Amino acid sequence: MNELTEKEALLEGSGYRYHFDRMIYFNRATRRALSLEFVADHSFNEIQDLVDKQPPAANGWTFYFNEPPSDRIKRELAEVLD
């Protein structure tokens, strides 16, 4: 297994699903979404820390992207993921 595959296994083992069309990992329970680029560019430990972190109290989705998405993109993605 290479590192990226290990990160994928970690995410999928933590309840994340891969969205084939959007190429993001998302978890409806914690309402978090990570882009494939973000996962590729961060270490296994960083992804582990993020997965272990308590989700924010707010109801909305939290997006972990290399380039922070605009409000409109967040809104449209939230509609896709909900």
Next chain:
Amino acid sequence: MTERTVADRLREEYSLLSPEVKRVLLQLQTDVAHLLLDSTLGLNHHERIHIEARAKECDSAIEALRRREEARQFDEDTPEKYTLTKLPDLAALRVLVFPKPRLEEIHTIVRSKYANWTPDPVKTGTPRKWRAWKYYGYCSTSPRIQAEIQVVPMLTGLFWQVEHDAFYKPRDAVLRGAVNKPIVQERAEAVYDAFEALEAILEQELARNAEQEGQ
């Protein structure tokens, strides 16, 4: 009135660029075929040089631009930042070569004419492994349409055709994006490695056969 989406604007841009893309492709295909004429005529019976040309289709071009965005989502609030002229391969040529020693030779010939084009070799896997030569730039026909040339080991190139049809052009949305999933990429790497090993052994056997015939 219905809002024009980024994709609508890009479709309009595509129709305006399309004749220019075709001219670039015609120039590129003719130039490279001419450049490789001597090598093509000098091939041994088991050797192959195959030139494929393609103009990116409208939907593929829009999808390629979309794939550059995280979460594959255009920001509809900033449509002006998207243009198909940013794509390096609206016109593209793929030169498939067999066997590997010919590959080096063909690459050297092609590269000599397009020496000022930007190199962007195809590397895959972790750690990154070289899979094919690739460079992009402008032909004299057009200052705004970027063209790409790939010089690729034939077995790898043929696999890419199958992979492309299966993963990039599926009508089933669930399959789209599968090619970038790490576990799928890891398996694809094993296929590339197998092709390289096959080419290496074929090369070895062909050399042995040539030696025996020379005796």
